[in-house]
Amino acid sequence: MKSVERKTIYFETPGKQNTKILLDLVKNYAQTEGIKAVVVASTTGDTGVRATRVFKGLNVIVVSHHVGFKEPGIRELTDENHRRILDNGAKILTATHALSGVERAIRKKFGTVMPLELLAHTLRLFGEGTKVCVEITIMAADAGLIPVDEEVIAIGGTGRGADTAMVLKPATASRFFNLKIREILAKPRNS
16 A cells, blocks of 8 residues: 655644744645646635735736625725736636535524534634635635646635645535545644
C-alpha cells in the first residue's frame, strides 16, 4: 500500500499575521503538485490582491462576501481591490454563501438552526478557515469557475487574512457529498 508523507503547518493563533507564510506554502505546494486552481476567500480584497500576486499564472478565484453580508446593500470588497484583483488576471465571485443562504434569515427570524448552518457549525469544529475553504470551493464549483474533476487549493481565514489552506476535490452544492478534503496544508491550532 502506497503512502505519502506531507508537512502540515499549525499556526499557534489564527489571523492575518499568518497570511504570508500560508501563501508561500500554497505556492510551493501548487508548483510541486501541479495544482492549477486556487480559491481564496477575501472580504475587503486585501488577501485577494496578495494572493493574485503570488499565484500569477494559475486560475485564481477570489470569493468575497455577498453584498449585504454585513450591512444591507453594502459590498465589503473595495472598488480599488476589485480593480487590482481583476488587473492581476484573477476572477472574482460574489454570491450567496453556500452554507447559509436563506437559512441564515430563517435562523434570525425564527431562532432555529437548519441543516446548512448545522453543517457549517460542524465544519467549524476544525476551525473557521476549514468551513470557509469548503464553502468557497462549493461556490466556485457552482459558478463553473473551477473544474470538479481536478484537485484545487482553497484558502480561508479566521477574521482577516489567511490562516487555513486545504487541498480539495471540488463538488457543486447539489453534489455536496462528492466533495473530498484531500489534505490540510495549514490551519490554526487554537481557533
